Amino acid sequence: MALYRTNGELLIERRSIIDEVFNSFGKSDHGSRVLRRGRRFGRITKHKLARWIFFLTALISILLTVYGLKMFLQAKMESKFSIIPLNLQEERNPLDKIVLSDDGKTSKENIVASAVVNMPKPKRQKHFPCEVGFLESVEGLVEPKSYMNSTWFSLEYVDHEERTSKNDLSEPRFGGHQTLEERENSFYAKNQTLRCGFVKGPPGHPSTGFDINVKDKAYMYKCKVAVSSCIFGSSDFLRRPTSRLISQYSKDNVCFVMFLDDQTLSKLSSEGNSPDERGYIGLWKIVVVKNLPYEDMRRTGKVPKFLSHRLFPNSRYSIWLDSKTRLNSDPMLIIEYFLWRRKAEYAISNHYDRHNVWEEVLQNKRLNKYNHTAIDEQFNFYLSDGLPKDDPSKSNDPLPSYVPEGSFIIRAHTPMSNLFSCLWFNEVDRFTSRDQLSFAYTYLKLRRMNPERPFQLYMFKDCERRALVKLFRHRDAHYTKGTATAKESLLVHFVAKDFTPLWGS
Ligand SMILES: *[C@@H]1O[C@H](CO)[C@@H](O)[C@H](O)[C@H]1NC(C)=O
Numbered sequence: 001m002a003l004y005r006t007n008g009e010l011l012i013e014r015r016s017i018i019d020e021v022f023n024s025f026g027k028s029d030h031g032s033r034v035l036r037r038g039r040r041f042g043r044i045t046k047h048k049l050a051r052w053i054f055f056l057t058a059l060i061s062i063l064l065t066v067y068g069l070k071m072f073l074q075a076k077m078e079s080k081f082s083i084i085p086l087n088l089q090e091e092r093n094p095l096d097k098i099v100l101s102d103d104g105k106t107s108k109e110n111i112v113a114s115a116v117v118n119m120p121k122p123k124r125q126k127h128f129p130c131e132v133g134f135l136e137s138v139e140g141l142v143e144p145k146s147y148m149n150s151t152w153f154s155l156e157y158v159d160h161e162e163r164t165s166k167n168d169l170s171e172p173r174f175g176g177h178q179t180l181e182e183r184e185n186s187f188y189a190k191n192q193t194l195r196c197g198f199v200k201g202p203p204g205h206p207s208t209g210f211d212i213n214v215k216d217k218a219y220m221y222k223c224k225v226a227v228s229s230c231i232f233g234s235s236d237f238l239r240r241p242t243s244r245l246i247s248q249y250s251k252d253n254v255c256f257v258m259f260l261d262d263q264t265l266s267k268l269s270s271e272g273n274s275p276d277e278r279g280y281i282g283l284w285k286i287v288v289v290k291n292l293p294y295e296d297m298r299r300t301g302k303v304p305k306f307l308s309h310r311l312f313p314n315s316r317y318s319i320w321l322d323s324k325t326r327l328n329s330d331p332m333l334i335i336e337y338f339l340w341r342r343k344a345e346y347a348i349s350n351h352y353d354r355h356n357v358w359e360e361v362l363q364n365k366r367l368n369k370y371n372h373t374a375i376d377e378q379f380n381f382y383l384s385d386g387l388p389k390d391d392p393s394k395s396n397d398p399l400p401s402y403v404p405e406g407s408f409i410i411r412a413h414t415p416m417s418n419l420f421s422c423l424w425f426n427e428v429d430r431f432t433s434r435d436q437l438s439f440a441y442t443y444l445k446l447r448r449m450n451p452e453r454p455f456q457l458y459m460f461k462d463c464e465r466r467a468l469v470k471l472f473r474h475r476d477a478h479y480t481k482g483t484a485t486a487k488e489s490l491l492v493h494f495v496a497k498d499f500t501p502l503w504g505s
Pocket residue numbers: 146149152
């Protein structure tokens with residue numbers, strides 16, 4: 001059943017990709033050359049053709065007899081290593097996307113074959129997955145006692161803003177109107193009430209957005225652990241977690257929530273990917289978001305990406321996945337490996353290439369990811385507030401890299417972790433939506449302002465991230481260019497009010 005569904009999804013992706021290929025062929029003069037050659041063959045007589053076919057068949061039989069056994073053995077060996085090409089898609093050219101999306105999901109042999117056929121590769125740096133030492137199974141997994149020290153302080157969130165003489169709330173905003181002074185104070189790890197999205201206007205004003213219906217809210221309220229992702233603006237395909245790699249325990253105890261807008265839902269439905277009567281597509285529980293808070297779909301994607309503790313208020317853990325990735329690992333094993341084993345409350349991978357924010361700024365401009373003036377304003381603000389411009393790897397820095405690859409985030413919903421999530425979201429709300437620009441600044445400032453309250457962040461290797469998920473390109477090339485519309489992210493949550501019983505035996 002699960003297999004069948006996966007194939008259905010595969011076909012849809014494949015179909016539209018094939019359409020793309022045909023369209024582009026139709027326009028090139030390749031196409032007409034093929035046609036001309038076809039006419040020439042038309043003149044060859046049937047008799048000649050039969051002789052040719054006979055000759056070729058004989059030749060192939062001989063070759064197969066001689067080399068068949070050898071080839072067979074070789075193919076078997078190659079398929080053992082095919083996990084590697086599976087995970088390489090991220091920064092390849094579109095041709096690779098065709099090959100890998102076409103074959104990648106079901107047949108290892110096909111991957112090997114296409115890798116061979118597709119010999120001339122652009123000289124790009126390759127990024128491989130590396131070993132992640134997961135436990136063998138979720139059996140007997142027990143959350144470490146006193147793992148989360150949640151008695152430090154408590155956070156409350158601004159629910160709505162009133163109009164006062166000091167502010168001008170002409171337009172209520174989802175992120176609220178935070179003064180610079182309030183922003184500064186919000187970095188202290190202490191009991192406080194801060195803005196963290198979902199800020200409503202004064203009574204009588206229309207919603208500021210990210211509306212979710214009551215039933216879905218009730219569902220999310222009960223989640224103890226959540227895995228989530230989103231697609232807004234039809235920017236991506238729906239990629240279902242690989243069911244056979246996820247334990248029954250996780251299927252029973254973890255919420256897998258995919259946030260979609262109406263546009264994406266109807267696009268997916270028109271491709272035959274509709275939610276069932278319970279609202280699921282595969283493992284994903286589909287939650288439709290109405291009234292998106294930002295015009296920029298990428299910024300809207302940051303809401304589920306960063307604010308999982310608000311969307312799943314009773315969850316203890318969450319995992320976020322970008323929609324360009326397919327979850328290929330068990331969420332509970334991920335939480336054990338990245339959080340529990342390291343006593344970390346927040347885990348994110350470093351970037352595969354860039355390690356300082358200045359490089360990231362240059363790259364964002366080079367690829368025209370965002371308004372250059374706005375990028376400069378943000379970066380200069382950070383420099384003036386203590387962000388070092390130099391490469392962190394030379395110093396004794398807690399962060400191995402100043403640039404994260406945020407497509408996969410694992411977090412415990414501790415006060416410190418939640419505070420960091422709110423602060424990072426507020427930067428994305430105030431400045432550009434390029435969250436890689438604000439990550440290091442937010443982290444370093446939080447640490448600097450709370451020397452006696454360490455934030456246990458674990459920055460893992462990009463190659464480990466590649467082992468957890470399968471990477472794809474975004475459906476919407478427009479999105480990756482970062483022009484206007486887009487989607488983003490995915491999130492996993494794990495939560496429990498009582499620690500032990502939930503995953504005790
Ligand atoms: C919990 O927080 C308190 C107060 O900051 C600290 O003294 C204690 O060591 C922490 N416990 C753990 C297990 O981190």
